[in-house]
Amino acid sequence: GAGVSQSPSNKVTEKGKDVELRCDPISGHTALYWYRQSLGQGLEFLIYFQGNSAPDKSGLPSDRFSAERTGGSVSTLTIQRTQQEDSAVYLCASSYSGTNTDTQYFGPGTRLTVL
Amino acid sequence: AQSVTQPDIHITVSEGASLELRCNYSYGATPYLFWYVQSPGQGLQLLLKYFSGDTLVQGIKGFEAEFKRSQSSFNLRKPSVHWSDAAEYFCAVAINNAGNMLTFGGGTRLMVKP
Numbered sequence: 001g002a003g004v005s006q007s008p009s010n011k012v013t014e015k016g017k018d019v020e021l022r023c024d025p026i027s028g029h030t031a032l033y034w035y036r037q038s039l040g041q042g043l044e045f046l047i048y049f050q051g052n053s054a055p056d057k058s059g060l061p062s063d064r065f066s067a068e069r070t071g072g073s074v075s076t077l078t079i080q081r082t083q084q085e086d087s088a089v090y091l092c093a094s095s096y097s098g099t100n101t102d103t104q105y106f107g108p109g110t111r112l113t114v115l
Numbered sequence: 116a117q118s119v120t121q122p123d124i125h126i127t128v129s130e131g132a133s134l135e136l137r138c139n140y141s142y143g144a145t146p147y148l149f150w151y152v153q154s155p156g157q158g159l160q161l162l163l164k165y166f167s168g169d170t171l172v173q174g175i176k177g178f179e180a181e182f183k184r185s186q187s188s189f190n191l192r193k194p195s196v197h198w199s200d201a202a203e204y205f206c207a208v209a210i211n212n213a214g215n216m217l218t219f220g221g222g223t224r225l226m227v228k229p
Contacts, residue, residue: 004158033216043205043219059216091158100147100215101166106158 004107006092012113013082021077021110023092031098032075034067038088049075050098082114117142119206121220128196129228136191136223138206147209148189150180154202201227
């Protein structure tokens with residue numbers, strides 16, 4: 001079946017603009033994660049959704065970052081007033097139930113460049 | 116807080132040679148350990164995972180890893196490397212609580228010489 005998909009694959013924006021990144025998880029997966037991959041920080045967790053529960057936002061680096069998941073499926077990560085340090089690859093992953101034995105399946109990522 | 120260390124940033128091996136990528140973790144409880152591979156322009160693909168039981172786990176593409184609690188290690192091995200194995204490899208640990216978010220090591224970039 002289809003894997004995790006993300007759009008756009010690349011996004012170039014100007015400093016101070018808002019951006020929205022989209023993730024379509026694998027159908028039937030209740031858990032959805034956002035990670036960020038950057039040269040300076042490596043791969044780091046951002047936010048986690050599980051079903052209808054309140055998301056775990058413990059990894060969000062600032063209040064400029066937010067995410068929502070509509071209908072338990074598609075998720076959007078929004079970065080407001082982008083800064084150059086936000087330049088990174090944003091990866092989305094989903095898993096069947098979010099338990100720690102589940103495999104997380106990753107999408108190809110969105111490469112964000114802030115000029 | 117948990118952490119994962121991959122001591123080797125870059126490794127170069129000849130095609131056909133054996134490979135071992137090192138991973139050390141710091142975590143108080145029983146870890147759930149993973150190895151992922153990322154090819155250029157691709158997302159992360161799971162190679163193998165360890166939760167409990169036999170400490171030697173087999174994965175895809177001929178990879179295996181051995182969990183050694185006494186050394187806090189989970190090294191990845193392959194007996195004979197193929198040119199297509201050139202990629203970046205990430206070790207990760209899942210926190211044993213609700214959420215299962217992964218903490219990743221810094222990655223090891225593998226280059227394969229013909």
